Amino acid sequence: MSSRRGGRVLGTTLVLGALALGLCVGCAREEGEGVRVVASTSVLADICRNVAGRWARVTSLIPAAADPHGFQPTPGDLRSVAASDLIVLNGAGLEGALRDAMENAGLHAMVVEAGRGLPARTPGPDEVSFGEGADADPHYWLDPLLVVHYVRVIETALKTVDPAHAVAYAANADRYVARLEELDRWIGETVAVVPERRRLLVTDHLAWGYFADRYGFRLIGAVMSSVTSGGSPTARDLSDLVARIRELGVPVIFVDAAESPTLAKQVAAEAGVRVVDTLRFHSLTGPKGPASTYLTMMRFDVEQMVEALR
Ligand SMILES: [Zn+2]
Structure with a gap:
């Protein structure tokens, strides 16, 4: 749309x-x-x-x-x-x-x-x-x-x-x-422990561009090479992504908990990296979950990113 x-x-x-x-x-x-x-x-x-x-x-x-x-x-x-x-x-x-x-x-x-x-x-x-x-x-x-x-x-x-x-x-x-x-200040301080050369993002789809621009990350690629979910990548798209992950030494693929991790897991297995599929970046959890507000959602995601990339 x-x-x-x-x-x-x-x-x-x-x-x-x-x-x-x-x-x-x-x-x-x-x-x-x-x-x-x-x-x-x-x-x-x-x-x-x-x-x-x-x-x-x-x-x-x-x-x-x-x-x-x-x-x-x-x-x-x-x-x-x-x-x-x-x-x-x-x-x-x-x-x-x-x-x-x-x-x-x-x-x-x-x-x-x-x-x-x-x-x-x-x-x-x-x-x-x-x-x-x-x-x-x-x-x-x-x-x-x-x-x-x-x-x-x-x-x-x-x-x-x-x-x-x-x-x-x-x-x-x-x-x-x-x-x-x-x-914003907290995110800047928290991501500072990840060396700039390791601030590499591979995700389900290209969702983290504005975040990357603000905090010095690079969008290396996505399983769906688009800004929306639900695409159908070709075998060629996926093998290109595997090559890019290997070439740049990306350690992890991040997936929103609301999305299916199936394709990301296939790519990760081929590239020899892991998947973190517990991020929440499209919708909140219920009140008892770890991302019950926008502010806690962002902290929850950034902590997982930093842990996986540092
Ligand atoms: Zn999205």
């Missing part, structure tokens, strides 16, 4: 064929009920909760441990979207099928893309290319300083749908931005 579609979303109110769903979309919310926010992913929902504080009810559509790239919304998902005041998407093509379904269903809620306005990265000269006409890389959230942009987009949107609590949203946003900056 191309990011071009996102151009007409931010700040617009879509009042299309709302009655197509037979729902009371756009019904005024009841006094004291709070703003209803629906975020696409659990990561975005956590960021929204931090900005909204107690003034909104935030839910996410894409369940924990699900792959957002391939998410297909159910009629129930569309009902909860239709009953919300604010819909927060990542954008840059992450929610292709969801975006299409929302546009077909018609909505009254405000829709924002948290990543809108952020420049998409282009692969470095020695990186595998995304391919001709490839989608933009939507994984902005893996750089905490780009999440500051998400926070400001969400803060502005909340102030628009609920101006009565604008001061609270601004204070919450500032507080959370300080925590993101603290996370």
Whole structure:
């Protein structure tokens, strides 16, 4: 899904064929009920909760441990979207099928893309290319300083749908931005124990580009040579990746716990390296898991990366 579609979303109110769903979309919310926010992913929902504080009810559509790239919304998902005041998407093509379904269903809620306005990265000269006409890389959230942009987009949107609590949203946003900056400092200090020549990333798909740019890593390749999951690499693609892993001495392939590690394990076996398939970088764990918030998710992943690469 191309990011071009996102151009007409931010700040617009879509009042299309709302009655197509037979729902009371756009019904005024009841006094004291709070703003209803629906975020696409659990990561975005956590960021929204931090900005909204107690003034909104935030839910996410894409369940924990699900792959957002391939998410297909159910009629129930569309009902909860239709009953919300604010819909927060990542954008840059992450929610292709969801975006299409929302546009077909018609909505009254405000829709924002948290990543809108952020420049998409282009692969470095020695990186595998995304391919001709490839989608933009939507994984902005893996750089905490780009999440500051998400926070400001969400803060502005909340102030628009609920101006009565604008001061609270601004204070919450500032507080959370300080925590993101603290996370950024912690990542910088933590990865410093990995020598630069060993900061080499091979992953399931090319998700860690913004992180790599921020913290001095190199994207060596991916099992799916694209910025989305669910591709079908050829035998040639996989043997090229094995050769690259051997040539550069990459010690590990990282896979999101929500993704199938089968192909990565085949590549790793052939290259003689290991797979770490416990990272969480698309969705959070439940409240008792090790990645129950965006901030803990990033620490959880960085600790595993550093341990495997140092
Ligand atoms: Zn991804």
